[in-house]
Amino acid sequence: MTNLGDRRLGLLVAVVGIVIIYMSLQLPEPMSGTHIAYGPGFFPALLGVAAVVAGVTLAIVQPSAEQNEDEDAAAPAETPRLGGPVLVLLAVLSYIYLSDLIGFIPLATATLAILLMFGGMRFPKAIALSLLASILIYLMFSKGLLVPLPRGLLQPWALWL
Incomplete structure (x- = not known):
């Protein structure tokens, strides 16, 4: 540019x-x-x-x-790649429509892991980082900022969340 x-x-x-x-x-x-x-x-x-x-x-x-x-x-002259922006858009839409059903922690973990692997990170590292980040973000928002995030599938363990 x-x-x-x-x-x-x-x-x-x-x-x-x-x-x-x-x-x-x-x-x-x-x-x-x-x-x-x-x-x-x-x-x-x-x-x-x-x-x-x-x-x-x-x-x-x-x-x-x-x-x-x-x-x-x-920089080689190539056509713009739309895979990344489309994947991010799908991630946002999946959170909007599935977060109440699945819950923040499982959905954020899966979404972040997919995005990280798309960016080139290996599977085990992407899963570990995604799970850690999702739990930390959940705790920061739900406990620190008192913003209720959907528990979804983790509702049976709500006392621990």
Whole structure:
């Protein structure tokens, strides 16, 4: 991509981040009587800040012309691959439609393992990392942030979750 294209993309990402921050500030305050000091706009605001920082960095920091020439010479001209984006879209749709039935931990483990293996990770390592990440994310959201995640197939063991 050219430097001008990188700058435009960076500015677009920064503008999207600003919009996310603005919209997250419009969300309601935390419920009174709870021990949570942050409301529903906290994480979207963090995401917006990250998008602004990433966009500004992309717009300002440019690789040298020599590096761009080396990348252009090394990159073979091939058609764009749609397998990755389609797989991510299927993963999101599967979570939307199957999470209540299957539950967060099993579905997130399977989905993340498939995505990692598609990216080139070997099966045992992908399963172990996916299971660990799914459990940590579940605990962070359900216990730390008090966001109820679907238990699905793990409902019989709900006391342990």
